[in-house]
Amino acid sequence: MTQQSIGDLAAKAVGTGSVSATEAERQATGPAGVDRQELDRQEVDRREIDSLDSRIVQLIHERHHVSSRIQQRRRREGGPRTVLKREMVVIDRYRQGLGPEGTALATAILRLCRGPAPEAPGAANAERGEPGT
Numbered sequence: 001m002t003q004q005s006i007g008d009l010a011a012k013a014v015g016t017g018s019v020s021a022t023e024a025e026r027q028a029t030g031p032a033g034v035d036r037q038e039l040d041r042q043e044v045d046r047r048e049i050d051s052l053d054s055r056i057v058q059l060i061h062e063r064h065h066v067s068s069r070i071q072q073r074r075r076r077e078g079g080p081r082t083v084l085k086r087e088m089v090v091i092d093r094y095r096q097g098l099g100p101e102g103t104a105l106a107t108a109i110l111r112l113c114r115g116p117a118p119e120a121p122g123a124a125n126a127e128r129g130e131p132g133t
């Protein structure tokens with residue numbers, strides 16, 4: 001299901017913007033019903049955020065994969081792992097797109113893409129069959 005269709009479903013299910021609930025529906029559900037509608041909207045929006053966040057995490061994994069390939073190739077050829085000039089270009093793209101916080105985000109992403117493949121805390125323990133996951 002696409003993000004757009006989740007949003008459409010939400011609009012149909014709980015009534016947003018021009019598709020607001022009728023007075024009759026409001027009377028039928030009462031104040032508690034209105035609260036429930038609000039909760040429904042929040043739940044749908046939260047699911048959309050969860051889905052977006054999963055995609056962002058997946059994209060960072062993909063980015064790490066490609067970045068590692070470049071870094072390893074350069075190392076094999078006797079070059080350095082990192083190239084500051086290129087990193088400045090990357091940081092600038094995030095800053096242009098997101099403002100000052102973009103710089104912090106780019107820096108974190110570059111750091112993630114420098115080390116071993118990022119993994120969830122406890123993932124290594126899970127592989128070894130240890131508790132805490």
Ligand SMILES: C=C(O[C@@H]1C=C(C(=O)O)C=C[C@H]1O)C(=O)O
Binds near residue numbers: 070081083086114
């Ligand atoms: C991927 C590269 O190697 C390193 C990693 C970078 C990145 O993850 O964007 C950028 C510059 C280098 O420090 C590259 O040179 O493009």
